Amino acid sequence: MGDFSSLGLSDWLIKQCKQLGINKPTPVQENCMPAILEGRDCMGCAKTGSGKTAAFVLPVVQKLSEDPYGIFCLVLTPTRELAYQIAEQFRVLGKPLGLQDCIIVGGMDMVSQALELTNQPHVVVATPGRLADHIRSSNTFSMSKIQFLILDEADRLLEQGCTDFTKDLEVILGILPPKRQTLLFSATLTDTLQELKNIAMNKPFFWESTSETRTVEELDQRYILTPEKVKDAYLVHLIQTFTDEHDDWSIIIFTNTCKNCQILTMMLREFNFPTISLHSMMKQKQRFANLAKFKASVYKILIATDVAARGLDIPTVQVVINHNTPGLPKIYIHRVGRTARAGRNGVSITLVTQYDIHLVHSIEEQIKTKLKEYPVEEKEVLKILTQVNVTRREWEIKLESTDLDEKKEINKRKQLILEGKDPDLEAKRKAELEKIRSQKKKFKQRIQESIQRQKHGQLKKKLMKRKQNKTKQAKV
Numbered sequence: 001m002g003d004f005s006s007l008g009l010s011d012w013l014i015k016q017c018k019q020l021g022i023n024k025p026t027p028v029q030e031n032c033m034p035a036i037l038e039g040r041d042c043m044g045c046a047k048t049g050s051g052k053t054a055a056f057v058l059p060v061v062q063k064l065s066e067d068p069y070g071i072f073c074l075v076l077t078p079t080r081e082l083a084y085q086i087a088e089q090f091r092v093l094g095k096p097l098g099l100q101d102c103i104i105v106g107g108m109d110m111v112s113q114a115l116e117l118t119n120q121p122h123v124v125v126a127t128p129g130r131l132a133d134h135i136r137s138s139n140t141f142s143m144s145k146i147q148f149l150i151l152d153e154a155d156r157l158l159e160q161g162c163t164d165f166t167k168d169l170e171v172i173l174g175i176l177p178p179k180r181q182t183l184l185f186s187a188t189l190t191d192t193l194q195e196l197k198n199i200a201m202n203k204p205f206f207w208e209s210t211s212e213t214r215t216v217e218e219l220d221q222r223y224i225l226t227p228e229k230v231k232d233a234y235l236v237h238l239i240q241t242f243t244d245e246h247d248d249w250s251i252i253i254f255t256n257t258c259k260n261c262q263i264l265t266m267m268l269r270e271f272n273f274p275t276i277s278l279h280s281m282m283k284q285k286q287r288f289a290n291l292a293k294f295k296a297s298v299y300k301i302l303i304a305t306d307v308a309a310r311g312l313d314i315p316t317v318q319v320v321i322n323h324n325t326p327g328l329p330k331i332y333i334h335r336v337g338r339t340a341r342a343g344r345n346g347v348s349i350t351l352v353t354q355y356d357i358h359l360v361h362s363i364e365e366q367i368k369t370k371l372k373e374y375p376v377e378e379k380e381v382l383k384i385l386t387q388v389n390v391t392r393r394e395w396e397i398k399l400e401s402t403d404l405d406e407k408k409e410i411n412k413r414k415q416l417i418l419e420g421k422d423p424d425l426e427a428k429r430k431a432e433l434e435k436i437r438s439q440k441k442k443f444k445q446r447i448q449e450s451i452q453r454q455k456h457g458q459l460k461k462k463l464m465k466r467k468q469n470k471t472k473q474a475k476v
Ligand SMILES: Nc1ncnc2c1ncn2[C@@H]1O[C@H](COP(=O)(O)OP(=O)(O)OP(=O)(O)O)[C@@H](O)[C@H]1O
Pocket: 020, 021, 022, 023, 024, 025, 026, 029, 046, 047, 048, 049, 050, 051, 052, 053, 054, 186, 187, 310, 311, 312, 313, 337, 341, 342
């Protein structure tokens, strides 16, 4: 393995790296950085926690020191928390240069963001939705001289998942100069490789770690097979065991919905576990505050939706628990990648019901590793089952009367407005579509019933004829 100076970094930057404990380049850094410094587009695919962020931050800071001007680099990333984390790396590594960064994410004040953009920072780190809003609504800043466009978690940015970034990306790409370096990074690039190649047009340098498995060796990957109704009791039991056995521990628990996140948080607090949550229905300031408290180990347990699945780098996390089995192997890879980072050890435990076994098989197929069963004293779990389920039910009832569903509805309406649609008109159209669908269904049902009746009539006739023939034959 080479060192940073042989890769082309200046001494002052290497000194800066050392302050962060970055002494020797990781493989993704060793392979991608020379290509980036040469001026090539680059696509880097390496496992979670392998130092992809520094693989693009370091060459950008190096280049910036050689020729600083205007907005030099734009980084796009799918989540707001990740944008802050990336901006921090730029700030620390670029400190001797006086690097100015600006974070443009949803849920924060738009006016102060617009002012910051006007001041021409060196680096803008943004989530696509909010940056596209600024581009649509103002012409007080220009990105026409950008040298670097970076898509971190690039596959997620191009995916048409529950948050679809593609329209916002079109708006953003529309104001960027075609002559630029484009860098794309993720732990899971392969599904969207072709679309990504279209964005990085200049024959990108492509590097992928050659390892057979797609998760890190330091990660002990386990599962527990459990009926749905016993899941929470297993969860409480697991946390109790970790609390008893370790002094210095942190756990992230992933679950599938914001409501479940909220219910589990309240439930675990009833059992005196220091728990905090992170999901998209929370106010942004609360999201940042909760994450900061978890990072500082004020709270040892973070319950999150997939908003926290990618990129977050919290070295103290030793355990990841999947309260639901992820529907896609890719999501599993990112979730469990929140532990066992940068060579540390970690454990992941996935709670699997009998309906999820096929999901585990497809995860195992993708990661090329078999999950091992996590041994649990079932007797101990059954002892707390009733208490856990009653506590959960109590919180379900309490949270039913809160405004979580209402907020969901408001967010849906906001999204439609941002897409230029009228929410009332959309609701009407949806209702009409539903009406047509139900009419079609009824029509289909009537046809089927009449076919059944016809068949029944024909059968009856046949039987009658057969009977008549039999009586005839009997008379003969
Ligand atoms: N060369 C290095 N030596 C030691 N530690 C490093 C090195 N490069 C980066 N790190 C540290 O490794 C940790 C993980 O890095 P990073 O967050 O960039 O991972 P990643 O590959 O982007 O992971 P993910 O796919 O989950 O986003 C960080 O704490 C970072 O400071």
